[in-house]
Amino acid sequence: MKSTQTIRLVLPLMLIFHACSSGQAQAQEETLPQLTAEQRWDRMSFLLESWAIAAILHARAEQQTAEDAGQDIGELFAPSWGDNFTPRGFMRGTYRNLMSWREARFEVLEVSDQRASFRFTPAYRATFGEDRELLGVTVEEMDLYWIRIHKVIVEHNGLTFHSERDGDDIIFTVTVPSGA
DSSP states (O other): OHHHHHHHHHHHHHHHHHHHHHHHOOOOOOOOOOOOOHHHHHHHHHHHHHHHHHHHHHHHHHOHHHHHHHHHHHHHGGGGGGGSSSHHHHHHHHHHHHSSSTOOEEEEEEOOSSEEEEEEEEETTHHTTTEEEEETEEEEEEEEHHHHHHHHHHTTTOOOOEEEEEEEEEEEEOOOTOOO
């Protein structure tokens, strides 16, 4: 009986030791490429766009829309914007996030303690190409996804949100509600 228990205890340990020691003997030195800042930036943009497309496609598989996917993501991130949420703070945070894309364009239209309005050109449009579709997702769906995320974040934090499209640009206006 004791020998069976000993074998049950020792055998797995021997197998683990063998696996670890043989792995060390077979390990080879690997030289990884040194990526430029531009290559890293492009990769991050690609991943961000891919995650958004995946979220939209998942929502679609669940009989939902791109806006529904944006709602879920907005609800996830809304609390992370902090307790002192202001129109100016939202504009600055959005600017920092949008600048994750190398091709991003951003213009402040108006900013005060009560209101912020800004225009941006979503950089992911270039990825979608002339047909404005990528992996079955349209650029319009991508716009709706990102707009909904921002709407949820703003409204969760007690401000009023308005968006509009102007050609390829999107304009966000965020205000402190009257009486607040």
